[in-house]
Amino acid sequence: MNILTVKDLSISFGGLKAVDSLSFEVKQNSIYGLIGPNGAGKTTVFNCISRFYTPDEGEIIFRNDTKEHNLLEYKTYQVIEKGLVRTFQNVELVKTMTVLDNILIGLHSKTKGNIFTEGLRLPGVKKEEERVKDKVMKIIEFLGLTGLENHLAASQPYGIQKLIELGRTLVSEPKLIILDEPAAGMNHSETEELAKLIKRIRDELNITILLVEHDMSLVMEVCEKICVINFGKKIAEGSPLEIQENIEVQKAYLGGEEA
Numbered sequence: 001m002n003i004l005t006v007k008d009l010s011i012s013f014g015g016l017k018a019v020d021s022l023s024f025e026v027k028q029n030s031i032y033g034l035i036g037p038n039g040a041g042k043t044t045v046f047n048c049i050s051r052f053y054t055p056d057e058g059e060i061i062f063r064n065d066t067k068e069h070n071l072l073e074y075k076t077y078q079v080i081e082k083g084l085v086r087t088f089q090n091v092e093l094v095k096t097m098t099v100l101d102n103i104l105i106g107l108h109s110k111t112k113g114n115i116f117t118e119g120l121r122l123p124g125v126k127k128e129e130e131r132v133k134d135k136v137m138k139i140i141e142f143l144g145l146t147g148l149e150n151h152l153a154a155s156q157p158y159g160i161q162k163l164i165e166l167g168r169t170l171v172s173e174p175k176l177i178i179l180d181e182p183a184a185g186m187n188h189s190e191t192e193e194l195a196k197l198i199k200r201i202r203d204e205l206n207i208t209i210l211l212v213e214h215d216m217s218l219v220m221e222v223c224e225k226i227c228v229i230n231f232g233k234k235i236a237e238g239s240p241l242e243i244q245e246n247i248e249v250q251k252a253y254l255g256g257e258e259a
């Protein structure tokens with residue numbers, strides 16, 4: 001079953017066609033890669049899916065367990081509520097808050113309390129707080145961050161800050177995560193750990209992953225299927241091996257900047 005279907009997606013900025021009749025499908029519980037040289041249109045595709053942009057043409061269908069959703073009918077916050085969340089290229093943490101509180105932010109749309117009940121400390125609020133904290137602690141453990149929960153996010157190294165951001169995404173219990181260059185700024189061993197973690201997110205949490213990444217070793221290691229775009233158009237799709245051997249892909253990367 002496809003969890004995400006992108007069909008004939010197009011968007012232009014002025015005279016520039018950033019995405020040009022792009023179609024691809026992501027199977028449930030798979031790790032799917034979207035790659036291409038700089039400026040190929042990858043982030044623009046993500047921005048259309050997460051509804052930061054409205055495409056000129058095309059369809060984006062997201063299917064969670066029960067229902068198909070035409071994402072173009074939704075706003076960004078509704079897409080998140082349906083179970084499709086994304087990370088950003090730059091780490092967006094509240095540096096003055098603890099690791100735990102930063103992850104807690106990801107639950108914003110899911111907690112039951114409101115200002116009225118919380119302000120009055122009504123019965124049930126404490127129980128809800130405990131339930132939520134328990135959930136966050138499980139994510140902290142899953143990410144190997146146990147012991148750091150009460151430390152300030154700002155005092156953590158960059159690799160850990162990226163994990164905290166990922167934790168914020170995981171805690172909302174999504175069905176599909178869009179990872180936008182998760183390895184950017186990471187060193188080799190951090191990237192190797194990230195590869196293992198991406199696989200564990202899929203295998204242990206049953207979350208489908210759509211990955212945009214410039215680090216080809218990571219893409220080739222974790223993705224089952226890869227779509228390559230250049231100038232907004234799909235130029236190849238296939239297994240990591242098929243993509244590595246594809247002449248069009250090699251030309252696109254040789255003609256552009258570093259992959």
Ligand SMILES: Nc1ncnc2c1ncn2[C@@H]1O[C@H](COP(=O)(O)OP(=O)(O)OP(=O)(O)O)[C@@H](O)[C@H]1O
Pocket residue numbers: 013016018036037038039040041042043044045
């Ligand atoms: N908001 C915008 N306004 C105008 N042009 C834009 C906008 N967003 C993207 N573009 C242009 O669309 C094209 C695709 O950009 P995009 O950022 O999607 O590429 P990318 O594949 O993500 O690149 P990179 O790998 O460098 O992040 C580029 O030519 C870019 O300059």
